[in-house]
Amino acid sequence: MEDRNCGHNKVKEASSSCYSSSPAKNIHRIQKTQMYYSFGPHKIDVEDVFYTTDLIFVFVNLRPVLPAHVLVCPKREVKRFADLTIEETIDLWVTAKRISNLLENYHNASSLTFTIQDGPQAGQSVPHVHVHIVPRKVGDFENNDDIYEAIDETEKELAEKTLDLDKKRKDRSVEERVHEATQYRKLLL
């Protein structure tokens, strides 16, 4: 099920035409192929993705509301939970269960918030089904439910900008996110 190597056939190429059939002749035209997963209109670098199955990918957040706030997402870009196949539904939640338990223990948390904002009237900003997982601790938010407002804010900010991997961002650094994703990959070994 797992394909942590993010096989070529599982993700999209940002520059799919960069390979030449005659590499020696066209060596100067060869660019690094940037692999990414689609999250609605956004591109999620494979280095931010720390777990995948045939159908699902899990990635660290650009702007987490709390430590280890991660997103579990079907690879197929569908807007609503009802659009998922049975196989995707199962994989989404079996994956969410496994990942969340590891993250809760890793961060010495004591609870978990799971939420799907399924459709715009439920606060969904990125039109691609995703489960928010947030490990929770005593007093992490003064008012427990402020976490949902924080999740919304994060999504709105994300929706307002184009997450282009070629563009510099001043959110969490790549290094920070890659470090986090690397730690989580180790948990899953």
Place this chain on the structure above:
Amino acid sequence: MEDRNCGHNKVKEASSSCYSSSPAKNIHRIQKTQMYYSFGPHKIDVEDVFYTTDLIFVFVNLRPVLPAHVLVCPKREVKRFADLTIEETIDLWVTAKRISNLLENYHNASSLTFTIQDGPQAGQSVPHVHVHIVPRKVGDFENNDDIYEAIDETEKELAEKTLDLDKKRKDRSVEERVHEATQYRKLLL
């Protein structure tokens, strides 16, 4: 999978000792056996339950935050999402998907809120895993995320009282809930 008749072996009896081995002799001692599902320390009348599988039950809410706010719950009383077996996890979410889609259409809603408050630090008041499903419409809450506070309030109020089926309650009437559950059962035929 489905056992909408709520077979005797699937639910508990509120008065399990009321049957005599000699019914003719003890006829005066026979009482109506009240069947219910356990939801943490609370008893959920089978008439409030509108869908079941071998592992899961779905019931209308005593104090819904919005119309068709229902709860999907494993029959086995476990506190945390991580405690569920793979089979329960799958059934919980395949059921939630099916039910939520029907309720959204039935109520002419346009989105859905799904949430699991998994553990006390995530706002869980009833220590028995449950998925909140709430169909959403434009403007149903002035601030979209107020729904989570409303869900918490409902759970806290529920936790403060003993949901005893023998006790009169001034929440939603039994008739109102049974009517709702009956409507939803019809959707699932």
